[in-house]
Amino acid sequence: MITPFDSWACPLDALPMKRVGNSLICPNHHTYDYTRAGYVHLLPVQLKKSHAPGDNKEMVQARRTFLNTGLYTPILNAVAQVTKTYIAQHPMNHRFVFIDAGCGEGYYTVGLIERLKMFVDKNISVLGFDISREAVMSASKRNKKFDWAVATNKKIPVIGSGADGLFSLFGFPVWSEFERVVQTGGFVAVADTGKNHLTELRRCVYERVIIKESATHPIPNGFTLLKEVPVCYQLSDMSLPVADALLKMTPHYYRMSADKYASFTANPPHTVTIDTVLRIYKRL
Template sequence: MMKNNNYIYMCPTCGLNLKKHEKQFMCDNNHNFDLSKNGYINLLMVNQKKTKNPGDNKEMVKSRSNFLDKGYYKQFSDKLNTIISENLCDEDLNILDSGCGDGYFVANLKEKLLKENRNKNIEFYGLDISKFAAAYASKRDKEINFIVGSNFNLPIMSNSLNCIIRNFAPGSNDEFYRTLKKSGKLIIITPGIDHLYGLKEKLYNIPRKHDEKEFAYEGLKLIFKDEIKYSIDIDNSEDINNLILMTPYYWSIKEDMREEVEKIQHLKTDLNFTVSIYEKL
């Protein structure tokens, strides 16, 4: 794998292909976008923002990164990467982690695919709406192309991706379809029924399990579905609080409950993921 000038970035202003010129990207209409000092490119337009700094803030990204680096999700990451590897067959690949967060998962995927000594010509991309996430991700792996952008307006050229990974992230199915090549794979990870149920028992008087949902997407065929499930033990309050900051539950619990949660010293909970792979027809 190597970085080159054959980028698949689409100008968010006019829709033309962006080409690299030293430390900036420019389209034929002279719209230009600078690389940040951390190495990512910001292609999120002002009219695509609902707040000044959308997505995870710096504290949330740091908490996520610290938690993931402890290895609690490594078993999931390893199994997911095996599934992805077994379902990719092209030698030359463009892979996008759409909603990549701090880059933990796409960096692990890159390491696995390159170690397998196949699919040598691979370009890895990670996109997140949070500029803080993109900055963290760029520090984690400087060989991956990280982008600040929206999953609902992907700054990616049409028919340019072999694989899109949507790991718990919202997004536009129309955009995923548009940017995938024919026979390209959309890999969707959603919470299984028991995901983080042990944590929910700590947070809510009446905890509810996740609903099991079936999805159908126009122009895409479901070719694979499997479940990954195991339990984790967390024996310190810092990691427990970092986990909560990773989840939507942080925003739904009351302030007094947050104070109680900060005192929790031990948590045992299931991690439960559903992995579905769709192929573009």
């Protein structure tokens, strides 16, 4: 059973917040109203470095167009499998809290919730948040009733040690915060790209594509690496609109000259390599 998320902490003073009517309120009376779109804005100006941080509208729309094709379903399935295994190992009366930190336009958050609905006898809540308002507005269009917030990884608006699992999928981990919010025995799932990821697309952008080994990943404080799940496959028969959306959801597009983009649209790659890895860290 999916239940509302209720482990909120005030982004200003970190005190627990209660939902009263259409607002979240902390004991110091900091009040955050839900928008009509169904999300809550928990990114006070003090925590912003720019007027509109995070992904812009074009990137969000491109990501939605691409992810809606289902071509990243294997990555979603890997995330869901890790979560289901965790749930199955816990007692019946455990209340599960999962957080999608940097949820983008909500593809994985909603996909995960759909895949967890099978646990009808468990109490599960899921929060998706992102620093980009455009992304969260788009996520709340996927489902208004789910819990969505504009917030930053640098100050996650969640009570300490409250989460069973936290997902940082192609995002920007802030390990000190992940350590604070995830309970002992809980997990953080981090999706990252490997050295061959989108090679064919990158060849359309850069004169030389250097395939270098991925950076090493030191184990963060307070965690141990449980396992690495490679998710690697080829996309074939890609149409121009799909290849275009995939390109535009990456930073590569923003480094592309007009000439390169013209030759990409004239001759888009039909096969693209997906090379990703899901790393699961257990909170000690």
